[in-house]
Every structure is written in structure tokens, then in C-alpha cells.
Amino acid sequence: MFLLIFLVCLMSQTLVTDSLFDKLRVHVVNSFQNETLEVHGKSKDDDLGLHHIPVNQEFNWHFWIAILKKTLFFCDTWWRGGKASFHAFSAEEGFLKFCGDGNCMWRANEDGMSLLDYHHQQYHLMHRWESS
Numbered sequence: 582m583f584l585l586i587f588l589v590c591l592m593s594q595t596l597v598t599d600s601l602f603d604k605l606r607v608h609v610v611n612s613f614q615n616e617t618l619e620v621h622g623k624s625k626d627d628d629l630g631l632h633h634i635p636v637n638q639e640f641n642w643h644f645w646i647a648i649l650k651k652t653l654f655f656c657d658t659w660w661r662g663g664k665a666s667f668h669a670f671s672a673e674e675g676f677l678k679f680c681g682d683g684n685c686m687w688r689a690n691e692d693g694m695s696l697l698d699y700h701h702q703q704y705h706l707m708h709r710w711e712s713s
Contacts, residue, residue, distance in 0.1 A: 605646065605683050607654060607669050610639040612690040621657045622669060629654075634689075646672050658689060663710025665694050679705075 611618040611634040620640050622629035632640040646652045652672040658665050670676050670685055679685065681699025688695045688704055695704040 604643045605670070605680065605685065606641055606643040607685045607687070608639050608641040609634065609656065609658070609669070609687045609689065611636055612688045613660065614691075616660045616662070618689050619659045622654060623656075624652075624654045644670075656687075658694060659713065660689070660710075662691065662713075664713050665708040665710055667694055667708045 607622075609618070609620050609622070613636055615636060617636070618634040619631065620634055621631045622640070622642065624644075629642055634640050642654075644652065644654070652670065653668060654670045656667060656669045658667075668674060668676075669687060670680070676685060678700075679696050679698050684699070686697035686699070688697070693706055693709040695706045697704050
């Protein structure tokens with residue numbers, strides 16, 4: 582009986598079931614014209630370190646969604662024109678609807694941090710730069 586209930590609960594999370602056993606990857610791409618992007622990513626358990634991302638380059642990392650935990654990665658990003666702190670991935674905030682093919686694509690440019698909606702192939706501005 583327990584196994585049956587477990588399977589029903591597991592299958593009811595249709596957005597998550599496709600990714601529970603697949604590796605997910607978050608990309609932070611520097612789309613500035615002539616600026617280096619600073620990125621510091623971390624989770625509760627992992628500090629991904631500080632990275633200096635040149636123009637048209639990226640910082641990325643991979644992970645699996647924790648079944649019994651709340652998977653959350655957040656980033657602090659900054660450049661000469663401002664800073665932004667945001668959730669780079671959250672299992673609870675519906676990121677999987679944006680992250681097609683196991684990839685969450687963030688883009689930094691003069692406007693702020695944008696997330697790619699994989700299914701519509703369109704970036705959405707999620708976080709504007711704050712003054713440094």
C-alpha cells in the first residue's frame with residue numbers, strides 16, 4: 582500500500598518527474614558588450630565560488646533535484662553598473678517550466694538578469710540591476 586501511495590505522489594508531480602533522475606544545468610552567460618561579469622553561486626550545501634566571466638562566456642554547474650529536500654541555488658552577480666541577487670534555480674518556484682532540456686539559461690546584459698523560456702525561446706527580464 583505504501584509503495585502504491587508513493588508512486589501516485591511521484592507521478593502527480595508531472596513537471597518534476599521528467600527531471601528527478603536527470604542532471605540539470607544552470608548557465609549564467611555574460612552578454613555585455615565590453616564588461617566582465619562577476620558571479621558567486623551557492624546553495625545551502627555547496628559554495629560554487631567566485632567567477633569572473635568574460636564577454637560572451639559563461640559559468641555553469643550541474644546538479645540533481647533532491648527528492649526529499651528543496652533544491653535551491655542562488656547567485657550574487659555584479660558588474661560596474663550594478664548588482665543583482667536572485668534564485669538561479671528553485672524546485673519550488675516553477676523553474677522547470679523555463680528550463681527545457683535540463684538547462685536553465687540566465688543572461689546578463691545592461692538591463693539585468695534574464696531567464697530563457699525554453700518552450701517559447703524568449704528571454705524574460707527577471708531582475709534589474711540595483712545600484713552598487
